[in-house]
Amino acid sequence: MTTAPYNPGVLLVLDGWGHGPATEDNAIARAHTPVLDALATKYPTTYVDASGEAVGLLPGTVGNSEIGHMVIGAGRPLEYDSLLVQRGIDSGALREHPLLSETLSGLAREDRALHLVGLASDGQIHAHIEHLRELLDIAAAHQVPRVWIHAITDGRDVADGTAAEYLRRAEAIAAAAGAGRIATVSGRGYALDKSGDLGFTRPVTAAIADGDGPRASNAEAATTNAPRGDVWIEPTVLTGEDDTPLGAIADGDAVLFTNFRSDRIQQLADHLLDHLRSGPHPRHVTALSLAEYDTRASIPALVGRADASGGLADELEGHGLRSVRIAEKEKFEHVTYYINGRDDRRRETEEHIQVAGDTAPDYTARPEMNLGRVTDAVVNAAARDEVALVIANLANIDVVGHTGDAEATVRATEFTDQAVERIRVAAEAAGRWVLLVGDHGNAEQMAKAGPDGKPRPYGGHTTNPVPVIVVSAPESMLPDRLVEPGTLADIAPTVLTLLGRTPGPAMTGRSLT
Numbered sequence: 001m002t003t004a005p006y007n008p009g010v011l012l013v014l015d016g017w018g019h020g021p022a023t024e025d026n027a028i029a030r031a032h033t034p035v036l037d038a039l040a041t042k043y044p045t046t047y048v049d050a051s052g053e054a055v056g057l058l059p060g061t062v063g064n065s066e067i068g069h070m071v072i073g074a075g076r077p078l079e080y081d082s083l084l085v086q087r088g089i090d091s092g093a094l095r096e097h098p099l100l101s102e103t104l105s106g107l108a109r110e111d112r113a114l115h116l117v118g119l120a121s122d123g124q125i126h127a128h129i130e131h132l133r134e135l136l137d138i139a140a141a142h143q144v145p146r147v148w149i150h151a152i153t154d155g156r157d158v159a160d161g162t163a164a165e166y167l168r169r170a171e172a173i174a175a176a177a178g179a180g181r182i183a184t185v186s187g188r189g190y191a192l193d194k195s196g197d198l199g200f201t202r203p204v205t206a207a208i209a210d211g212d213g214p215r216a217s218n219a220e221a222a223t224t225n226a227p228r229g230d231v232w233i234e235p236t237v238l239t240g241e242d243d244t245p246l247g248a249i250a251d252g253d254a255v256l257f258t259n260f261r262s263d264r265i266q267q268l269a270d271h272l273l274d275h276l277r278s279g280p281h282p283r284h285v286t287a288l289s290l291a292e293y294d295t296r297a298s299i300p301a302l303v304g305r306a307d308a309s310g311g312l313a314d315e316l317e318g319h320g321l322r323s324v325r326i327a328e329k330e331k332f333e334h335v336t337y338y339i340n341g342r343d344d345r346r347r348e349t350e351e352h353i354q355v356a357g358d359t360a361p362d363y364t365a366r367p368e369m370n371l372g373r374v375t376d377a378v379v380n381a382a383a384r385d386e387v388a389l390v391i392a393n394l395a396n397i398d399v400v401g402h403t404g405d406a407e408a409t410v411r412a413t414e415f416t417d418q419a420v421e422r423i424r425v426a427a428e429a430a431g432r433w434v435l436l437v438g439d440h441g442n443a444e445q446m447a448k449a450g451p452d453g454k455p456r457p458y459g460g461h462t463t464n465p466v467p468v469i470v471v472s473a474p475e476s477m478l479p480d481r482l483v484e485p486g487t488l489a490d491i492a493p494t495v496l497t498l499l500g501r502t503p504g505p506a507m508t509g510r511s512l513t
């Protein structure tokens with residue numbers, strides 16, 4: 001297929017790069033970023049919506065990497081899993097779900113237990129504690145005799161030091177529903193590891209499946225011994241009045257995973273189900289998940305996924321335009337699977353380059369992460385004439401932002417600024433435009449008031465808009481100003497227009513140029 005001429009470019013996602021007031025806790029504003037500052041002055045720049053309804057989240061919900069990259073790729077807002085779960089609750093569809101009703105009635109009939117496994121916070125990135133309310137009400141309505149809550153503590157999408165408060169909220173929800181009791185408490189660093197390091201996952205499986213592990217007489221006590229914060233609360237088993245461990249999984253029980261986001265809970269789900277199926281003490285359980293997961297095990301989901309086809313990946317393939325996808329491990333899925341619409345089909349027109357991540361990372365000590373090697377790969381790809389589009393993610397601002405360490409995040413931002421200059425020079429030498437965009441906010445707000453009103457370190461995301469800068473495109477293609485107001489849904493139409501192609505028919509976003 002001969003490819004019509006095109007204007008080659010680079011789509012560069014600066015993860016967690018939000019735009020907020022230049023206050024003391026804005027690590028991006030505090031960072032020395034002469035390159036990004038100059039680009040924003042010299043080239044057309046705007047700030048687009050990357051949170052809430054603009055990207056398919058519930059109103060007022062902070063953005064996240066998955067929906068951010070999915071919408072950047074789709075060229076239209078996509079109803080995210082959290083919104084579809086909430087709709088299932090509000091419409092009563094979840095309450096009437098045949099598979100859930102049949103499973104819960106079976107537990108009541110056979111005197112078996114339901115186990116709810118999920119993140120206990122209202123961070124709305126991976127889960128929402130309020131979904132527990134509906135599930136416990138439904139379990140109570142089916143008179144399930146025992147409902148065990150295996151709570152995962154957060155401290156990453158919400159302020160650290162809030163785990164006890166969320167566990168108290170879970171207990172209040174259970175009391176109101178007349179069903180549910182916390183059986184285990186595990187920090188998300190263990191329970192939601194996605195690096196493949198089963199050293200973190202095993203103790204969580206042991207606590208949930210077998211009641212093995214350190215013990216505590218109540219949930220609050222489980223959170224007090226947390227020198228490394230809520231994220232790293234050791235998987236702990238709560239004990240009952242007679243000091244016996246609560247909530248071990250028995251043959252015939254059901255396990256329902258309550259996170260609506262798959263990427264971090266899938267490692268635990270697969271490990272737990274493998275252990276129950278083929279561990280030293282095999283048990284048969286019914287497994288369900290609130291939303292669809294990308295697990296090895298096939299786990300029936302109570303809520304489906306929105307269609308995300310017809311995006312940039314399909315359009316590039318249709319036009320025969322080669323793209324090279326580059327990121328380090330932490331964000332590799334985002335520039336491949338998620339930006340392609342949660343589609344892992346390998347297209348002839350795509351090359352994927354994953355730069356190895358750190359094992360057992362301490363990003364506050366190494367805020368540069370593996371940015372040098374990522375930048376090398378982008379510079380090399382930009383020099384290749386047959387590559388129409390380089391799509392890369394620089395992870396530092398978000399990943400270091402999640403540590404809640406403002407100083408390290410300032411340095412991560414400064415390393416990113418230097419990397420952008422290397423990429424800009426390589427793009428200019430290759431006659432490429434560069435579109436810089438954030439996928440959601442994070443580092444522009446590194447502190448948040450706690451329940452006591454005092455500011456606490458905050459490593460989570462924001463609802464702030466994200467910058468878009470279109471750099472060194474052929475003059476003829478660049479207006480003085482970009483179209484406003486814009487959202488992340490406008491990125492794919494803009495990229496296709498800059499390439500010299502029309503936006504895809506499935507794209508409701510519009511070009512910003």
Ligand SMILES: O=C(O)[C@H](O)COP(=O)(O)O
Binds near residue numbers: 065
């Ligand atoms: O999973 C994480 O690291 C955070 O909870 C969400 O961050 P992300 O949406 O940027 O991946």
Ligand SMILES: [Mn+2]
Binds near residue numbers: 015064065068
């Ligand atoms: Mn992100």
Ligand SMILES: [Mn+2]
Binds near residue numbers: 399402
């Ligand atoms: Mn993040």
